[in-house]
Each structure stands twice: as structure tokens, then as C-alpha cells.
Amino acid sequence: MGRHSCCVKQKLRKGLWSPEEDEKLFNYITRYGVGCWSSVPKLAGLQRCGKSCRLRWINYLRPDLKRGMFSQEEEDLIVSLHKVLGNRWAQIAAQLPGRTDNEIKNFWNSCLKKKLMKQGIDPATHQPISDVQLIKEEKCAENESLEVPQLKGLTPAVSSLRAHEPAFLMSDTFCEGGGLLETSRESAENNNYMIRPVFDSLPYFEFQSGVDPAGFNSNLLSQYHDPPQTIDQSHLEMSSNFEFSSMPSLTNFDHPGGTMSGSEFSNNSTSRMSPLFFHEAKDQCSTNNSSSIGNYTGFQMNSSVENAAFSWCSSENKLDCLFQYQVNGTGKCEELKPQGSWQEDQLHIGPVNSSSVDFGSFQLTSLSEDLTAANFDIFQQM
């Protein structure tokens, strides 16, 4: 018997999320934080499985998500990282703040792969297609000599295609194994000696430092942006400390098995605001020119979001969060939120509780007078 999904077993709702469901989930997470995902749907009043809720939160509702097109810089970074990491989307995503593994995976499959192929680069190996094709054709020839009948399934039209197909299409569509329309994965499996990343046994990399202000890890790129064809694996294997540690992981919001309280949650997610707040902020900004910062009009919020400064950028019709902080009993500023922004149509619901946050393990490391230029490193662990 095949394994049933949790949704099937519990006769839960599947498919696209409605705005009402989003609202319920967002309200719940905002208020109580993420403790145990399996209990979230019940407590939030959703007919979904916990997994589904988790995914929806991580891929869509999370406040720090970037929206919109990938920049050229991000694109280059993804390609470089893929060259090193292969399809380890979660690890790639960890180097692109605000992007999810799913988003990057989709972007890769729908755009980047094609782009690379057009450039004559095999997306699986990052080698020139001519080289890859040469190897593949050699293997094809080998197999054909051994298993000629495999080609019998090809229609005349397809057979003629074989002769005229550009190399990069040939490599993905036809060739060996007798499959007429081999998927790239099947093809990859059959040709594992070709599609394997430059090196594969890569449990961890060191990301201890080198995170530039844009959030990218320059260490990784300087090391691997244009990596040599061979990399000394022994170096990697012997470095037991290698880990992705300095970047805000996409799963930093998850506290597996933990008991993250609502206030703790707000440490990570205070960037959500209610539409009411949004309009309030917008109005305040548009009428208050006394604290302009460049193109912005700054102000201090004292209503639904406390201890935070936002600014309304009228030219872009968006609200920017300059920072949010927490001052403890000693007056020490213990947290700053990274700069972010919200388009009006991205706003959802829910008050934000930013009080009594325990920021024990995080420390503000820099603060500029010019808030728009401030470079905050809130995830630098003490």
C-alpha cells in the first residue's frame, strides 16, 4: 500500500490557499509564534495539515520575503552557487536573504536553465555543452552498439529530429536508455558521470564571515565564484566546522520542537503591519516633512507598531522600515530590524507585539546616524 499524505489521512483541505486561510494563519503565527507546526492548523482554525501551514508561512506569508524579479546580482549568485552546491536549494536560498528555496528552484527550472543552455552551458554540469555532448554522444554510441533495438520506438519524425536537433536539445531530450522523451532528471540519472556537480560530497561550507551589506556571503563567492575545475575535496571533508552559520537561514523562524512564544516570535517578524497602520504611516509621512532623510520622510511610530521608524516613499508608493529596536532595562538597544519595505498590496493583517522580547543571543553591531544607510547585522550571534 502506498503511503498516504497527511492531508488525505485527515481529510484536510488541499490546494491553493484562500485569503481567509492566509489571514487565519498569519494572525495565529503573529500572535503566538511558531511552536509545533502540527498543532498550528487546529489552533488557528484551519483545515490544513501542519506541513502545509509551514510551507505557506515559509514560502508566502513570512514577513521578510522579497517579492518580484530576481536581480542580475541574485541571478549570478544562484548560478555560481549552483555550480558549487548543485540542487541544494535550501543552501542556495540561505545565501539569498528573502528568497525561498522553492522560489529559487522554480526560477532555476523555468529561467536559468534555459538561459544557460542558450549560452551553450550545460546547466547540470556548468560545462560547455559541446564538451558534455561529446561525452554523451560517446556514451550513446557505446549503448547503441550494445542495445540497438532501443531506438526502435522512435517514430520517423523523431528519428529525423535526432539528426537535426541542436546539441543542447539533444542532450536533454534524446539519446540513451530507450526513452523517447527522457526528462533531464532521468537523463541525469542515466548519465550520472556527467551531471554530477563539480564535486558532490559537500556537507558544509564555512560562512563564518564575509557577509556583505547586501546580505551576500562574499566568502563563498570569492572562493567559488569562478572555481577551478577541480576542488580539493579533502580540504572540505577534513573541516568539521564547516557550516552555514552567519546568514539568517530561511528556517530561522522555525523552532523545531521549541516553545517559541509570541513575543519571541516578534523578534523575527515585527515587520508585519496591519493595513490600518499602513495608512496611518502613509498619512503621517505625507504630512510630516520635519525629519526628511533624503527622499524619505521619517517618523516614529507609537501606535500599532512600537519602537520602530518607518518612512513613506511616495515615489515608489511603499512604506520602508528603517529600523525597529528594543530597549531593555539598562537602556541598551538590543535589536534592530533590517531595512525592509512593503507595498500597499502586500500588507495583510494582524497587530504586532514587540514588547518583552528576549534578544539574548543577538546584538546590534552597528548603527549609523543616517538610518537609511545603516548597516545592521542583527543576526551576528554573540
Added chain:
DNA sequence: AAGCTCCCCAACCGCCATGGA
């Protein structure tokens, strides 16, 4: 306008790792 095809991307599936009982 209707039908068809393509393709993007949100969401699901299933496997694996981990941790607690």
C-alpha cells in the same frame, strides 16, 4: 470569441534526519 498550447509557480509528495518516549 473559442479553443489550444505553453509555461510559471504554488503546493504537494515522499523520503530522510532528528529527537523524544
Added chain:
DNA sequence: GTCCATGGCGGTTGGGGAGCT
């Protein structure tokens, strides 16, 4: 050591919008 619940991840699917005929 085993079982079970849970979370994380990569691969895959299919709904639906866009573009074309």
C-alpha cells in the same frame, strides 16, 4: 535499539494565466 512524530528538503505536479491560432 525501536517506534513514532515532526520538520526539512528536493523532486514533481497541475491549476491557471498568457499568448497564439
